[in-house]
Amino acid sequence: NAEPKISIHPGPTLLAASVASRLITRLVDVQNERGTATVVLTGGSIGTAALKAVWESPTCRTVDWSQVHFWWGDERFLPAGHPDRNAVQAREALLDRLAVDPAKVHEFGSSDQFPDQYAAAADYAARLQEAADAEALDGAADPRLPRFDVLMLGVGPDAHIASLFPELAGIRTKGSTVVGVADAPKPPPERISLTLESIRSAEEVWLAVAGEDKAGAVGLALAGAGSVQVPAAGARGRNKTLWLIDQEAAVQLPGR
Numbered sequence: 561n562a563e564p565k566i567s568i569h570p571g572p573t574l575l576a577a578s579v580a581s582r583l584i585t586r587l588v589d590v591q592n593e594r595g596t597a598t599v600v601l602t603g604g605s606i607g608t609a610a611l612k613a614v615w616e617s618p619t620c621r622t623v624d625w626s627q628v629h630f631w632w633g634d635e636r637f638l639p640a641g642h643p644d645r646n647a648v649q650a651r652e653a654l655l656d657r658l659a660v661d662p663a664k665v666h667e668f669g670s671s672d673q674f675p676d677q678y679a680a681a682a683d684y685a686a687r688l689q690e691a692a693d694a695e696a697l698d699g700a701a702d703p704r705l706p707r708f709d710v711l712m713l714g715v716g717p718d719a720h721i722a723s724l725f726p727e728l729a730g731i732r733t734k735g736s737t738v739v740g741v742a743d744a745p746k747p748p749p750e751r752i753s754l755t756l757e758s759i760r761s762a763e764e765v766w767l768a769v770a771g772e773d774k775a776g777a778v779g780l781a782l783a784g785a786g787s788v789q790v791p792a793a794g795a796r797g798r799n800k801t802l803w804l805i806d807q808e809a810a811v812q813l814p815g816r
């Protein structure tokens with residue numbers, strides 16, 4: 561997987577704008593090659609601000625939004641429509657404003673549809689497998705997953721990514737693409753997350769991080785820490801790993 565590249569921005573607003581313009585460019589480039597593009601979205605303040613910035617961008621309509629698949633890296637196991645669901649926030653910020661194809665919006669199942677987060681995780685894994693089978697790509701990164709052209713992540717102050725928290729079962733999970741989480745230290749404890757191996761199957765992984773409280777996590781991740789202790793350290797794309805950070809998050813980078 562690709563060594564991390566780092567791009568430092570003056571502050572969170574410009575960071576979100578930069579993520580938005582890169583995302584638009586990436587989707588247009590992929591669509592020019594293949595028609596359909598696939599993005600994995602993140603929750604969190606930067607991820608959501610980036611989606612708002614996509615909507616506000618003068619080049620927003622250069623993307624054919626009806627030909628984009630949307631998946632999510634993780635979700636809180638809550639009822640459909642709950643304001644703390646990443647999918648609800650993404651819909652408000654961008655998706656509901658665009659002519660997206662509802663059949664290409666792949667939300668995690670909710671707590672009113674599934675008895676528990678494990679059942680919702682199994683359902684998401686099955687839908688990912690179905691999408692992978694439909695693509696039937698030669699040389700697919702992982703036969704259980706569709707091709708993820710870009711996968712976006714936020715990073716917590718404890719260096720968690722998606723709902724994979726340091727030292728817990730989720731980050732240690734091997735052999736499955738999606739995991740049900742019962743013990744997230746941030747509420748709610750019940751969540752659903754892609755596993756690290758799924759994240760690493762993406763062509764490009766982008767980590768968008770702002771603020772001084774993230775500086776320690778960014779420093780450790782980019783100093784080559786282990787991914788069980790520092791999950792963000794393990795987040796790498798096959799072709800590109802891009803850390804998009806602001807100056808405050810950069811103060812503990814190795815060599816600064």
Ligand code: 6PG
Pocket residue numbers: 603604605606607714715716717721722723746747768769770
């Ligand atoms: C959660 C949080 C968390 C968030 C990161 C990055 O899981 O409860 O939403 O995962 O995405 O902490 O958040 P920011 O983009 O706000 O820094």
